[in-house]
Amino acid sequence: MTKPKLLTMMREGTTPRRAGTARAARHLALLLAGATALSGCQSILDQAYQPNVAPSDNPQIVDEVQKNDPRAQMGAREHPRIVASYGGEYHDAKTEKLVARIAGALTAVSENPSQSYRITILNSPAINAFALPGGYLYVTRGLLALANDASEVAAVLSHEMAHVTANHGIERQKREEAEVIASRVVAEVLSSDLAGKQALARGKLRLAAFSRQQELQADVIGVRMLGEAGYDPYAAPRFLDSMAAYARFSSVDPDSDQSLDFLSSHPNAPQRVDLARRHARAQGMEGTVGDRGRDYYLAGIDGLLFGDSPEEGFVRGQTFLHGSLGIRFEVPKDFQIDNKVDAVLATGPGETAIRFDGVDAGDTTSLTNYLTSGWVAGLKPESVRMASVNGLPAATARASAERWDFDVTVIRIDDQIFRFLTAVPKGSPALETVSTVLKSSFRKMKPQEIASLKPLRVRVVTAGPQDTLATMAARMMGTNRKLDLFRVINALPAGAAVSPGQRFKIVSE
16 A cells, blocks of 8 residues: 555545545455455366467567567557556566576577567565566566575476467467557556456456466476476476465465466466476476575575565554554454555454555545545444544544445544444444454554564575474564464475574565
8 A cells, every 4th residue: 555546546636536435345345245356267277278389489579579560569568557556666686686597597498599588576475477478577576485496486487488489478469459458457557446456457367368278388388498497397386386375375364365466367277287297207307307596596585575565554463554654553353454555454253344545635624524425335424423533533433235334434644534444244243343443543653663664574594403393483574374474485395394404484574
């Protein structure tokens, strides 16, 4: 939740727009009622697989594309929009050199070593990588944080490079007008409500989605490239397993949006993993061929930003803190906070949900008038009350829609209005309890608190003689499920033990 988006998402010209929270309430209700996540490419899993396909012997780069097929200029044209929708580029010289080293080794053994690639690290915690026509490759810092060695990242990049050399992007775009996609992406990137975010996710899946045949073809080419570049060819199925484990870890949160992650746009059917292992076995037995590149990889990601960017605030257990805005609040025990770009969402027991966001106050002079100005669906006018939240001017009200009851609380700080929407099933006594926790905990941060805020990063640590799985996991920060996340990011199987001198990734400041 960046400051500019937080303060302008409801803005139209210079007049605050009064429509967002009604939609938020409806979307929260739909979410809690079991609205399904985007299905990505899963709907095309029944297509026939043709194993004897070969990559194009005339891969296209941006200059050639511009000469021969104007529709395929999409790679160059969509690049800034893709970057913007994933939080911008992530810049760190050490990590960029690491990714360039891996990509360079793969390019040397690709079907067309003269193919030029533009590889961008996206500043997003999502686990994703994809390609656009013209050699535009993208990998998120979230994926780099999950990977445990260079061969795993090489497996992802070789797969995406295979899409480029096989001209899959060009073939795909012949089926869908690039201009239609371009106009859709422009509109969706500018959207800021939850529906707009979901539409944006669908648009990005359309941009990144290939057919099952193309995905399997890219797997074949990618595994071959891995082996020829000297990497462990078994990295592909190994990292697919890691991504599936991370997806299971994240799915504990029912509000978690996996729609922008790799497995949403890259089908992970079991037979695909089996096929990757079969192609790897053609190069030798597992553990006897290829280099994993673990040591230099861990050195390259040590200090990598993990999770939310500082510009979007911090989640620390049950607390949300935003240094730029100078605010903090807590959610009740057993609630899970999900820090979205345009809002903070939290879900808890008994189908209870919270949405927090903010708008520019504009010319608003009365918070009670603001509550009754028409932007809250089902508002009960008789419930509107002036209030004070830790010395800050506020107003509260109740609303009701379908099978949900809502508490709506707005708090003003200078020219900003911050808003809490709490949703519970009709008649639930949790409404008063949850909304009271939010209101009592919301306050301005002290300067020393703001100064002490530090982002979470991947830290590479070495186990000592007395260390165990529990002691290593105890060093994790930013999660209540320390042991679970420690196992996932280090790809540790059940029953794994810690040995002195072994290097692990932890998440800490």
